[in-house]
């Protein structure tokens with residue numbers, strides 16, 4: 001006993017300390033959004049990213065919100081209108097029906113209505 005050998009102590013604190021987790025995927029969070037058609041979409045965001053209040057529904061394009069029970073209302077003026085809707089808006093209902101009839105007849109004749 002007492003040979004004088006230095007104690008081969010393990011150096012306290014030799015382990016990896018304070019190393020940032022690099023090279024690994026940043027932690028992500030998934031957030032659910034619901035549109036007015038109750039489509040749920042769950043995009044993932046970087047945990048340090050700002051999560052938007054609204055998200056476009058990938059299925060129908062309506063804005064989707066994070067509150068399942070109160071999805072945002074669809075916008076009233078849809079950006080795209082069919083040609084027929086545009087025509088009907090500009091003309092009387094009667095003219096619109098005549099145009100529709102004409103289109104149907106053209107369809108029957110196997111021609112493109114537009």
Ligand SMILES: [Zn+2]
Nearest residue numbers: 035039057060
């Ligand atoms: Zn939707």
